Amino acid sequence: MTALSSSNAPPLNKYLASTEKKTRDEALKTLSVFLSDESQGELPKSEMIKLWKGIFYCFWMSDKSLVQQALASELAELVLSITNTVSAFSFLNGFWETMVREWNGIDRLRLDKYLMLVRRFVNVAFRLLIRHDWDSKMCQEYNAILEHLDGPLCPSDGRVSTGLVYHITDVYLEELEKNLRSSSSAKPIPLALILSPFFNLVTQTPLATTYNHIQSSLFQPLLSSFSLIEGDESRARKRRRVDNGSSGIYSSIITNSCLDDASLEVKLSPKMLRRKILRRLFETASSVKTRDANRRKIYALWRAENDDDEYYDSEVELDSE
Structure with missing residues (x-):
């Protein structure tokens, strides 16, 4: 041939x-x-x-x-x-x-x-990024593949099947966790950057069902896992009641992450990383590009995750820890 x-x-x-x-x-x-x-x-x-x-x-x-x-x-x-x-x-x-x-x-x-097959390709994309030490430019290029018109996480492309979006959401953290458990890379995962397509999707999707699935199948399980790692069982149980029983503990993700740039940032403590992820959620909700209905839901999630936490009052307090 x-x-x-x-x-x-x-x-x-x-x-x-x-x-x-x-x-x-x-x-x-x-x-x-x-x-x-x-x-x-x-x-x-x-x-x-x-x-x-x-x-x-x-x-x-x-x-x-x-x-x-x-x-x-x-x-x-x-x-x-x-x-x-x-x-x-x-x-x-x-x-x-x-x-x-x-x-x-x-x-x-x-x-x-x-x-x-989709699960395999989600997995291999993470392996490719690990091979290149989570280079921020490469992470951004891969995010662009997922988010551009014709991409599976494009919020404005009505041709994208919700079933495909749901499945990617369901396996994303699982495949990331799986890769990290078997990886010897010393570079921290730029977690907010890796999750950027989902931050954008929850702000812009016109479908309430898509928003709800991403919140319940990705963000809430991740935040619940933070609570378990931090040893706050009561908050973890509370979160699991609204997580529909999904996911396990993403310990490798939580203990090996920075926020946006693996080459410049060091690994963050679980407590600090959780706070910064929550702040990123708040910032996305505050964007002028965010749909009003989605903004209200993101704010509600943000409040729910902070109602029993000694949360920061200012940027100074957040960044000084």
Whole structure:
């Protein structure tokens, strides 16, 4: 099978979408070799769209649970095989745009395996960022992939399935925690930067259901976990009553985080990090871009999280601890 760039052969995406497993497997091997070739430049967007169309249907054709799991892992690992970071981000962007475009066409019988694929790609994106020591520019570039028009966390793109948004929300902290437990990186996680797409989404989404899901499945479990790490069981129990029973303790996240820049900041204590995350929530609620209905909900969350806390009265007190 000839290389992707050859104009004399049928496009590789057609081999990837073949009904024959042997043909699909050979196409994946060719794709892996191509992507890992340091001499290859970034694919034009039109070619990346075609490529991901083929990959999507390659996964569509996969059957049997173990085959699907292995293929999902193999596809995600392709991200780490790309030595050029621009090309790696281009490949990730192709994945997320394809998920947005194709999600509503996934039938009920195939949905579970695509949920697994999304989880794998959330995970591998964190591994890529860890490899680069949480470089703030790279974190911002990845956030842009998630938030831009055609991205899965874009608040203004009505084509994005709420089911896709909910699933990303559900697995985001879990996959981050999983990576940190197995990582030897000494750099702290820029937690507010990593969560920036969700801060933006809760301020701008016009859907009350989306806002409520992000609050109950991401922000409240995280804040509840802070309380457990701090040893405040009463507040943790109170938070869990409104968390719908979701999530565990994100101890690796909480004990290995700074706020925005891993290269400049040191790890913060759980108490200080919690306060700064809450302040970021307050600041997003105060933004002129925040929808009024969402602002009221964010303020309510902020008050609920501070009603039994010795909270700061000024920026001076917050930053002096």
